Amino acid sequence: MSAPEKIVAESRTEFGKGAARRIRRDNKIPAVVYGHGNEPVHVILPGHQTMMALKHGGANALLALDIDGSEQLALTKDIQVDPIRRVIEHLDFVAVIRGEKVTVDVPIHVVGEAGPDTLVVNENTVVSVEAEATHIPEFFEVSVEGLPAATQILAKELDLPSGTTLLADEELLIVNVTEQISAEALEAELEEAEAEAGIEHDPSDDEIAEAQEEAIAEDAAAEGDSDSE
Structure with missing residues (x-):
């Protein structure tokens, strides 16, 4: 892992949904840092820089947060993303120290x-x-x-x-x-499993067409036999 990216964090003093929306409108991200028996620290992070740091850091991104002039190493633990806009809505971090095992x-x-x-x-x-x-x-x-x-x-x-x-x-x-299993073998296994489970097999479009062709052929053959009598 490369050296943790340094990010200047603002202390967060306003809470609630309205305050969180205002933070996000300013292209910033509300976050909280837990750990080491201390009270959770609520901060506001710059949106673009933080997103790029998380992207480069992978699933366990480690950031060096500058909180009121003091550096705090913070390990990413939870990322809440808006399912539609795909932007980060909130971040949870765990406070760590250099040399600590996690x-x-x-x-x-x-x-x-x-x-x-x-x-x-x-x-x-x-x-x-x-x-x-x-x-x-x-x-x-x-x-x-x-x-x-x-x-x-x-x-x-x-x-x-x-x-x-x-x-x-x-x-x-x-x-x-x-x-690798063939398509024919896979279909046979599925039919066997359905039969054991008592599930009736729904014929495919190809199977229906094939059955219709066979019925037409049988009808034609029957008509031929009756004409010859």
């Missing part, structure tokens, strides 16, 4: 192409680790290049940097490379 969930990035006729299933997209607050890995890279079907990659096989400790179960399945 527990975080680090994303898994799968790269490469597995062997032919395989399907790569990312069974777990994050893994829990303990790391120094200023040295949190942005992600763990897992290569599946050329791997054959029936290959499984477990948490204990991840390449962890120095100072990072795995907290998740060592046998946690991260990536599963399976044999």
Whole structure:
């Protein structure tokens, strides 16, 4: 992880929905910093600079907040985003100190192409680790290049940097490379599962058309037989 970006924070003194809307109209973000047994610290952050810092810092972005002239390292814990406008509405941080160990969930990035006729299933997209607050890995890279079907990659096989400790179960399945199933086999499995569950199979448009063609052909054959009698 790169050095935390420094951001000047304003102390927040007004609260409530109206005050929050005014903050957002000024292109700023209301936030709160928790931790270390202290009272929560409510602040206002510059919108664009903060969004860019979070984008570059990844899922566990660490910021150096300048609050009334004092620096506070703050680890991102919750980001509330407007579902329509896709802008940040509120941020929660946890206060940390340099050298402190923290527990975080680090994303898994799968790269490469597995062997032919395989399907790569990312069974777990994050893994829990303990790391120094200023040295949190942005992600763990897992290569599946050329791997054959029936290959499984477990948490204990991840390449962890120095100072990072795995907290998740060592046998946690991260990536599963399976044999790719054909469309015909998949349809057969679905029909079997539906039959076992007592679910009637709804015919597809192709099946309906095929049945109609067969009925027309049978009718035509029957008419031919009656004409010849």
